[in-house]
Amino acid sequence: MFNKSFGSLVQALTAMSYEQENQKTYSTQKLQKYWDGLNEQEQQQVFLYVTEKLVEGLSQGTSYRDILYNIFNFDAGIFKAGQKTGLNHLIQDIAEADIVGKLDSVNRLEVIDENGRAYVNMTVEDVDISMQDNNQTLKLFVSTK
Numbered sequence: 001m002f003n004k005s006f007g008s009l010v011q012a013l014t015a016m017s018y019e020q021e022n023q024k025t026y027s028t029q030k031l032q033k034y035w036d037g038l039n040e041q042e043q044q045q046v047f048l049y050v051t052e053k054l055v056e057g058l059s060q061g062t063s064y065r066d067i068l069y070n071i072f073n074f075d076a077g078i079f080k081a082g083q084k085t086g087l088n089h090l091i092q093d094i095a096e097a098d099i100v101g102k103l104d105s106v107n108r109l110e111v112i113d114e115n116g117r118a119y120v121n122m123t124v125e126d127v128d129i130s131m132q133d134n135n136q137t138l139k140l141f142v143s144t145k
Contacts (some may be wrong), residue, residue: 027082057094062086103127109142 028073035043057067068082082088105125111119126143 054091058091058098061095064091066092100129103129109140 031129036106038046053071054067057071060066062070062080065079069076070077089118107122107124109119109124109127110117121142122145123145125145128141130139130141131137132139
């Protein structure tokens with residue numbers, strides 16, 4: 001167990017190191033020039049393909065990193081360039097919105113800490129989430145049946 005976990009940690013750290021060392025950079029002007037060189041049909045095809053791939057990754061519940069590597073098949077050098085576009089934040093925002101949209105069906109709430117279940121409520125009628133204190137506090141407002 002320890003060796004497997006340690007091996008996974010080493011793999012992750014190696015990948016992160018590669019991401020930092022092998023950065024691809026793209027200027028907005030260079031990207032705009034490329035985009036302007038496409039005709040309208042080509043622009044639409046690129047837009048639809050990228051959108052389709054993003055939806056594919058998001059529907060699988062994958063992370064920013066997984067979408068880059070497993071959905072688009074990019075290498076680690078694109079990681080930072082993608083972050084500069086804000087794609088990582090967009091993916092996170094969409095994933096969070098998806099979770100919030102599913103709150104209507106929640107009927108059980110569990111809070112888990114290092115000792116196991118710290119709080120369990122099996123009669124939940126409604127749950128609201130709020131971030132407070134400069135996003136340092138997560139509050140759950142629970143209504144019960």
